[in-house]
Amino acid sequence: MSVLTMQDTIIQTNNVSVYYGDKQAVKNISMDIERNSVTAFIGPSGCGKSTLLRSLNRMNDLVPSCRVTGSIVVDGIDINSQQVNIESLRQIVGMVFQRANPFFKSIYENIAFAPRFHGMTDRRELDELVETSLRKAALWDEVKDRLRDSALSLSGGQQQRLCIARAIAMQPTILLLDEPASALDPISTMKIEELVTQLKEEYTIVIVTHNLHQAARISDKTAFFLLGELIEMDETAKIFTSPENDKTEAYISGRFG
Numbered sequence: 001m002s003v004l005t006m007q008d009t010i011i012q013t014n015n016v017s018v019y020y021g022d023k024q025a026v027k028n029i030s031m032d033i034e035r036n037s038v039t040a041f042i043g044p045s046g047c048g049k050s051t052l053l054r055s056l057n058r059m060n061d062l063v064p065s066c067r068v069t070g071s072i073v074v075d076g077i078d079i080n081s082q083q084v085n086i087e088s089l090r091q092i093v094g095m096v097f098q099r100a101n102p103f104f105k106s107i108y109e110n111i112a113f114a115p116r117f118h119g120m121t122d123r124r125e126l127d128e129l130v131e132t133s134l135r136k137a138a139l140w141d142e143v144k145d146r147l148r149d150s151a152l153s154l155s156g157g158q159q160q161r162l163c164i165a166r167a168i169a170m171q172p173t174i175l176l177l178d179e180p181a182s183a184l185d186p187i188s189t190m191k192i193e194e195l196v197t198q199l200k201e202e203y204t205i206v207i208v209t210h211n212l213h214q215a216a217r218i219s220d221k222t223a224f225f226l227l228g229e230l231i232e233m234d235e236t237a238k239i240f241t242s243p244e245n246d247k248t249e250a251y252i253s254g255r256f257g
C-alpha cells in the first residue's frame, strides 16, 4: 500500500463484530473509508447499518448489552482502547440522527451550548462560531434574524440542519449521519443532500440511508450489507451499474429489501 493511500484512509475497521447479548448484529466487517469522501451504508432493515455506524464513535457504549470486537482505527487512534477519551472521540466523530433532536433552547444556544461548556466563553468568539456553523449547514440566511427563537419553532428540515450545525460547531473531522433525511419532505431532503455534497470538502461523511437514489446521488463509495455482513463495498457508480455480487444486484434492482 502506498503512503498516499494510507494517508487517505481515515477510518479503518478490521474484523469488527457487534453483539447485542448473544445476538451478532454485525459480522466481521473490514473496511477502509477515505478522508473527505461520502460513504453510504445501504441494505435491508435490520442488516446492521446503524449498529456499525454507531460503533464508529462508540455510541453503542450506551447500550449495556452491546459488545464490539475487532479493531476500529479513526484518524490513527484505536478507538476501542481503554485510553480513549469518549468525549474527545465524539468531538472528532460527530453524529446526526434520523429524528432531529434539537435542545429545548434557542437556535443560538443549540450551537453555543457545547462549545461554551468546553471552555469557549468569549461572546464574540461564540457569535462567530454560531454564524460559521449555521452558514456551513446552509441555515444562516433562514435564521439570522431569529437566533433567540426556540429551535422548536423551526421546520423539521431546518431542525435537522440545525443539528448538523450543532455537530459542525464542535469542529469534527468525521460526520456520521443516520438516515438524516428519512423523516423529511422532498425539498428538505434535497437541501440535506446538497449540504452533504458541500460538507465533504471539509469533513468525511458516512451516511446510512434507505433511499437508494439518495445513495447513488451523493456518495462516492457505497457499502451493501445483508444480515450483518458486508456483501460488497465499491465506488458508488460501480455498485449501482455493475456490482460484483448477485445479492447486491438483486437489492439495488429492487428484488428484495
Ligand SMILES: Nc1ncnc2c1ncn2[C@@H]1O[C@H](COP(=O)(O)OP(=O)(O)OP(=O)(O)O)[C@@H](O)[C@H]1O
Residues within 6 Å of the ligand: 020, 025, 043, 044, 045, 046, 047, 048, 049, 050, 051, 052, 063, 210
Ligand atoms: N439496542 C438494541 N438491542 C438489541 N438489539 C438491537 C439493538 N439495536 C439493534 N438491534 C438489532 O441488531 C440488528 C441490526 O440493527 P440495526 O438497527 O443496526 O440495523 P439497520 O440495518 O440499521 O436497520 P434499519 O435500516 O431498520 O435502521 C437488528 O436485528 C436489530 O434488531
